[in-house]
Amino acid sequence: MTSVAQRRFPVLAALAVLLGALFVLGVPAHAATSTSITVDGGGSGRVFDGIGAISGGGGNSRLLVDYPEPQRGQLLDYLFKPGYGASLQILKVEIGGDTNSTDGAEASHEHARGAIDCDQGYEWWLAEQAKSRNPAIKLSGLSWGAPGWVNPTANSFYTANSITYLLDWLGCAKQHNLSIDYLGGWNERYNGGDTTAKTWYENLRAALNRNGYGSTKVVAGDNGWAAADDMGADPAFRAAVDIVGVHYPCGYNSGFTSCGSIGSAQALGNPLWASENGSEDSNTGAPSVARALNRDYIDARMTSYLNWPIIAALYPNLYYATDGMSVANQPWSGHYDIGKTTWVTAQTTQFTRPGWHYLDSASGYLAGSGSYVSLKSTNNSDYSTVAETMDATAAQTAQFTVAGGLSTGVAHVWATNVRSDNPADWFVRQPDITPSGGHYTATLQPGYVYTFSTTTPAGPKGAATAPPAGSLALPYSDSLDTPAATTSPRYFADMNGAFARTGCAAGRSGSCVQQMAPATPVRWTDEPHNAPYTIMGDASWANYTVSTDALLRQAGTVEVLGRVMQQGQNNNGLDAYHLRVTDTGAWSIVRTDQKWTTTTLRSGAVNALGLNTWHTIALGMQGSTLTASVDGKVVGSATDATFTNGQAGFGVGGYQTDQFDNFAVAPGENAVAPSGAIASGLSGKCVNVGQTRLVNAADEGGPAQLYDCDGRAAQGWIWAGGTLTHNGMCLDVAGAGTANGTSVEVWECNGGANQQWQPQSDGTLRSVQSGRCLDDPNWSTTNGTQLTIYDCNGGANQKWNLPG
Structure with a gap:
């Protein structure tokens, strides 16, 4: 099947293939700038720790587990299967804390002290899937927030309770037959000179050693370079930390053209990691990622790059909806899009392994713009050189000399045309090069990533294709009695709190959904309205009625949401309509916006709902008419034309353990817009x-x-x-x-x-x-x-x- 670009521009497509092959022949169109690269196996360099990605920091993987087969397996293969796609070497997961951590909330394994449930959420499932495809993959964990019991008096993670919490999480890993290689503290909350935080890391290290986790390496402080500075001045803190983890060393949401050079950190001798980088669109962000994969090491001697996030398996109305390796936001249709970033990453991961060594003398900047890094295998024979020409404006040559015991045999060549939007131009094998006396020359075209290696990928490039996109049809209903892929109901994405299937209360049989977090968590985000809610569905839904049965178990409010559209960054607002009903019987139809400005459109009161009694609440939306119903009776209506379409959901007014059952979305007239x-x-x-x-x-x-x-x-x-x-x-x-x-x-x-x-x-x-x-x-x-x-x-x- 030919691509759109191939059908429209067959001559240009053929020309692109020709240009891609010209570099092998060393036939530039004009006299090109040249760079000499000596790949000497006797050279020195730091140990390569691997390229990975992060699942978490905001529910970015949530929809993946609800994908049907075979599409779910295909997406997992593109992420983790060696020699197939991104071939990730490290998976970093969020240790869920029941609180919003960017584009959603991840469920905790311990909502209340001592009540451990190792099957909450989907991160264990994802880690198991990664390990099944690549047993050598390394696993890392990090907290963004934590349940309220970890610190009931202040919004700080640095307590003795949080160390207990992390040990309990490591125990869950054992139950899932998983070994955690790396463990961090509190995401992006380490500040220089913080004695409490430094002491906490020292206590964490001691607790890990006492409890049989001595091989788990501690990463600090998952923020800027402050942890490295403090390690240099504090021997006890330095002894507790194995790896310096820095976020966005090349700048945030940028081209990643320069990644700094922190001499004091390099002098420590500890591995330096870009423990979070990326935050880039799966396609348009590929040039930035290509630069950072090389320049992190060239500039700052960073030996690992972890892309945030791993995949955009989240709803498109969320703030970072297209960031990651790929986009997978339609589990009902199975549609997905493998991003260009997947193949930019593969240019390194498919030709290296953790434990290889960088070669400093064969890593640097190209004379004609761009960069290159070289790594040698643990067998001291194989090598790979990855070159990127993101900013080049003309072809240039690279003259290779292979020495120091490295193989002078055939160099296999793979290339990705990052400036092309045609997937056929990504991760394409080029003609092999046979060195002569250990020398060869290649022409590098602008806007490419090239890999020259004596190794070859472990398997064929992924060739699976996704089905076309399709809407989630109405009517839609979920009795919540049928188990879903995780403890969450199918397609529901929590934005705060933790909504999980459990047994119904108040005499009702079967399964219901309960908001599990009993107290305000230790938070990472700072949104002014941090009440728990969960959303699902298709943004094209327009005229419909959303309803659910609700059980108030403590005094407070329950709600249904309709026409849910854009969410503000870090949940700092939501375009939506809400029907809110309290245990006293007070009700209101309100509109919220992306700053959590709340406008009451209509309000009133019915007989008190009371506690531990089931009631049905419903919000109808037909054109600009919004109708509220309680227990099947219309109690009021409002007129507002601000939002015309969007998703549905339900929630609670605070951290109460209320329950929901029999969720339904019934179509109105012209239910799907436009x-x-x-x-x-x-x-x-x-x-x-x-x-x-x-x-x-x-x-x-x-x-x-x-x-x-x-x-x-x-x-x-x-x-x-x-x-x-x-x-x-x-x-x-x-x-x-x-x-x-x-x-x-x-x-x-x-x-x-x-x-x-x-x-x-x-x-x-x-x-x-x-x-x-x-x-x-x-x-x-x-x-x-x-x-x-x-x-x-x-x-x-x-x-x-x-x-x-």
Whole structure:
């Protein structure tokens, strides 16, 4: 099956293959800048600890476990199977703390002191899956937050209770037949000179040694370089810490062009890790990751890189919805997208192993822009050199000399064209090079990652493909009696607290969902509204009624949520409607926004619900009419047109252990939005398909334009599963482009991310592939204006009225 880019630009695709091969022949188009690289096995360098990724810091892996087979297995293979995809060498998981830790909350193994449940959450499952595919993978754990009993008096993790908590977690690892290689403290909360924190690490080390975990290495302080500075000045603290873990040494959310050089840290002799890096889109962030994988070591002698997060298996309305190795946000359809970052990572992981040694004299910067690192195997014969040319503007040559006992045999070559959006150009085997007298020359094209190695991957490149995206159909219901893949209900993603299946209370048989955290946790985020809630479903849902049975077990509030859309960073707000009902019978329909500003739209009271009695609450949304019901009786309504579509969910007003049962989403009229015409919020004109051109014997490539709304057939659109279709053709970003100003048109539907759109709560339509919005360029009101994509800015020229 050919890609979109290959179908549209066959000549360019062929030319790209030719250019990719030219470097092997050493035939640049002009006199190229040259760099001499001597790969000498007798050279010195630090021990390579591996490339990995982080599951956690915000529920980013939550939806993966709910994927159907075979897609779930394919995604796991792309992450962990040696020689298949990213081939990750380290998996770092969050030690769940029942509190939001970026894009969600992860369940604790010990909600209350002594009540240990080693089957909470999904991280143990993920670690087991990783180990089954790669028994040599290293495992690491880190806390972002913790249950309230760890510190009931202050928001600090550095207590004796937290050491007990971590020992209990290590005991759970044993129950799952897992050995934890590395253990951290409190994520991004270590500050220089903090005596309490330093003493805590010293006590942790002693406790690990006493309890049989002497081989588990301690990582500190998962923040900046302050821990390294304190280690240099405090021998006891230095003795307690094995690895200095630094976050974003090359800068946060940047190009990672320079990664610093901390001489005092290097003088310690301890391994230095980029224990969290990344925070980049799975495709557009690949150049940054390519730089950091090399430059972390070149600049700061960092021997491990851990990408945050491992995968974007979370809902698209969350803040970091596309960051990771890949995107997997539709478990009901099985659709996923393997990101370019997977293959940039594979250029290192598939040709190295932890325990290899860097060769400092064969690591540095290319004369024509870019960088390279070289590593030698523990057999002192094999080697791999990884070169990146992210910022180069012209071809350049690399002249290799192999010496010091390393193999002078065939060098196998693999390359990824990072500037290409065609997956066929990622991680492609090139012709082998046979050195002559230990020498060979290669031409490096700009925007590539190359690997030259005497080893080959352990298996064939992953070739599995995902099914097309599809909407989650309404009606949807879950009695909560059928076990899901984890203790969480299927498709539900907790944003605060911990919602888990358990036996029903108050005389009801079967299974219910309970909010398990009994007290406010030690928090990592600082959102002003930190009450527990959980969400699920399809953002395209528009007109529907969400209902659930609820049991208040303590005085307080329960709620259902509807039209849930964009969440603010670190849960600092949520675009949604809520129906809230208290044990006293007071109810309210409220609207919240991305700053947790709460607007009461209607309120009233019914007879007291009381405690330990089951009641049904429901919120109906039809157009701008919002209707509240309690126990099947309408109690009030409100009118508000702020949010037109979004997910559903339920929650509690605080950390009470209330229960829920029989969750349902029933469709209203025109339940899935949008359908029909799409009108500009700026001009009122409609999205019109212009004259199509004949491509491959099909009418494709018709431009998406503005035109007076007149009901013509060219203005009819249907929404389904993240795509907008016109006469069976999809609204498409031309050439799978990601740059500002790329044209939007209709094209044969192929399931590509460039044909996927996310309706946002502010009325914009965001392209899944690029993260940019459907845009009326230059705020035009002229008929025939060609629509494009552009950085989302919330302007009226990016807002589209999508009728329900």
